[in-house]
Every structure is written in C-alpha cells, then in structure tokens.
Amino acid sequence: MMNKLIFGRYIPGASFIHRMDPRAKLLGSFYFIAIIFLANNWQTYAVLAVFTLSAAALSKINLRFFIRGIRPLIWLILFTVALQMLFTQGGAVYFQWWIFSITEFGVINGLFIFCRFVLIIFMSTLLTLTTPPLALSDAIEYLLRPFKVIKVPVHEISLMLSIALRFVPTLMDETEKIMNAQRARGVDFGEGNLIQKMKAIIPLLIPLFVSSFNRAEDLATAMEARGYQGGEGRSKYRILDWQFGDTMVMLLFAALTAALIFIRS
Structure with a gap:
C-alpha cells in the first residue's frame, strides 16, 4: 500500500537523535554507509547491528517504521542476494546445475549482503524520520x-x-x-x-x-x-547549531571504525 511507504516522512519527537544537528546526522549517515564495507565477518556485522539498533532505540521511534523502509526494496535485496549465492564460488558445494551453483562462500556472502542492505536502510530511514x-x-x-x-x-x-x-x-x-x-x-x-x-x-x-x-x-x-x-x-531563518553531543557522536563513529578494523578477519 502506498500509504505504508515512509521514505521522506518526518516523525516529530524530542529524542536525542531528533535534537542532533542535521549536519551531524547527515555526515554520520554517509560515514556509516562508507564504513559498513569494512565488515567482513559475523562479529563486525553484529557490532554494526548493535550500533544501528541502539541509534533506533535512542530515536524513540517504533521499530515497525524501520521495517516499513525495507518492504519497498525487499525484491531488489533478495535478487542481489540470489545473484551472490548463485555466482560466488568457494567452499563446500551444496547445489549445482548447469552454470549455477550454491556454495558455502556464496551463502555467507549472500547473508552478508542482506545484512548490509538492511543496516543501510535502517540508518537512512533513521535520518529521514528524525530530520x-x-x-x-x-x-x-x-x-x-x-x-x-x-x-x-x-x-x-x-x-x-x-x-x-x-x-x-x-x-x-x-x-x-x-x-x-x-x-x-x-x-x-x-x-x-x-x-x-x-x-x-x-x-x-x-x-x-x-x-x-x-x-x-x-x-x-x-x-x-x-x-x-x-x-x-x-538571510537564514533557521540557524544550525552544532552541540557538544554532535561532536561526541562523531567520536563514537570514529570508535566504531576502530572496532571494525580491530575485529575484522
């Protein structure tokens, strides 16, 4: 249903995420999309998932709004995952037919791609819902x-x-x-x-x-x-005001980057 799409919608609130400077939120979102490619094992994706869910919890927005952000793209996500599973070679072979095969590395890469899509959608949805x-x-x-x-x-x-x-x-x-x-x-x-x-x-x-x-x-x-x-x-009617909390969030992103580099395989 069209009325279930939440892209571009803003949900008013008074949470810490809502009060952040929009420049900090925009920089943080793009930076998150960049560092997500550092993740290459389950531990790194778990750290990113905890970080993303913590940010969503701080926004005090119901989780169903974030799930709605995934629904319009679910077929694109599944198609990309299927391509990864069918054409990535390596490890044990689970299924093979003609030029198609499902291998251990293909399944792992497909699951990683799925996690990557979901985390990026969650973070971008958080940006639009709170700004x-x-x-x-x-x-x-x-x-x-x-x-x-x-x-x-x-x-x-x-x-x-x-x-x-x-x-x-x-x-x-x-x-x-x-x-x-x-x-x-x-x-x-x-x-x-x-x-x-x-x-x-x-x-x-x-x-x-x-x-x-x-x-x-x-x-x-x-x-x-x-x-x-x-x-x-x-002149500007709306004056942007960078607060101490915005600086701390940027430092938190730096710490997240260090953690990903440390625990990646």
Whole structure:
C-alpha cells in the first residue's frame, strides 16, 4: 500500500537523535554507509547491528517504521542476494546445475549482503524520520558550500532536494487516493497476471502526472509571489547549531571504525 511507504516522512519527537544537528546526522549517515564495507565477518556485522539498533532505540521511534523502509526494496535485496549465492564460488558445494551453483562462500556472502542492505536502510530511514526536510536541505547546503568556488549552484541543489523529499509522501498519498477512487469504480489492482497488473496501473499515471504538474505550478507561483530570487544575499531563518553531543557522536563513529578494523578477519 502506498500509504505504508515512509521514505521522506518526518516523525516529530524530542529524542536525542531528533535534537542532533542535521549536519551531524547527515555526515554520520554517509560515514556509516562508507564504513559498513569494512565488515567482513559475523562479529563486525553484529557490532554494526548493535550500533544501528541502539541509534533506533535512542530515536524513540517504533521499530515497525524501520521495517516499513525495507518492504519497498525487499525484491531488489533478495535478487542481489540470489545473484551472490548463485555466482560466488568457494567452499563446500551444496547445489549445482548447469552454470549455477550454491556454495558455502556464496551463502555467507549472500547473508552478508542482506545484512548490509538492511543496516543501510535502517540508518537512512533513521535520518529521514528524525530530520525535517527543511533542516536536511540546510545541512546539505552548508556541507556543499566549498563547491561554490567552482560555481556549483549549491542553494538551488539543496532547494530541489528539499522539495523532492517534501513531496514524496504527498505524491504517495495522492496515488493512494487515486487508487481508492479507481477501486470504487470496480478496478482490481491485484487481479490477473503481471502484464494485466501493469496495465491496471497505467490509468493511475495520467491523473498523477496532471496533479504533480499542477502542484509544481502552484509552488512556483507561490515562490514568485514571495519574491524568491535564489540564495544570494538571503538571510537564514533557521540557524544550525552544532552541540557538544554532535561532536561526541562523531567520536563514537570514529570508535566504531576502530572496532571494525580491530575485529575484522
């Protein structure tokens, strides 16, 4: 169901994770994705899992929201795991047919890939659930400031990302409304084979595109009416404030990196 997608949604709260500077959360998320490739055995993945679940617990957000973040990508994850299992050679052979074989190393690598996907999705979901889209946009703009030297339109890029994150849940809700209206007229989106299901989705696209373009035009008109002329010379209403806790979190990521290097095989 479209209304079960949580990408881009923000859940208000007063937890430590919610109060962190968005720059720290953004840096921490990207850094986590980088260091996860240091994990190469069960001990390192266990450390990463404990770290991720502890961060989720600190956010005081129900675990089911994080599980919802996995559902839209579950087939991609399973497909990638299957490829790893079928084409990675080494160790005992459990199954073999033609060019396909399932070996000990293939199963282990497949499970590691699955853990890696789940941990990355959990961390990225934690970022979006605890950070308002506007705060995330401000953090991206701040971190990209050095690229202004080479004439990169940093403010415009951050604005586009902010608008995209803001309207993903809106478009999902709009899709759900259109699907409910189609169901009321007798359309069954779960009926038939794959081709028939794809054909049933086509009537959704036209009203969704029309609604999206109308919404974009209304947004552009509202921005022009408020005198928006880009980022040059604009003051900031929201001031980012790096706290001592943000520094401690960065040090915790450094300690996590040292622990992974120490216990990896």
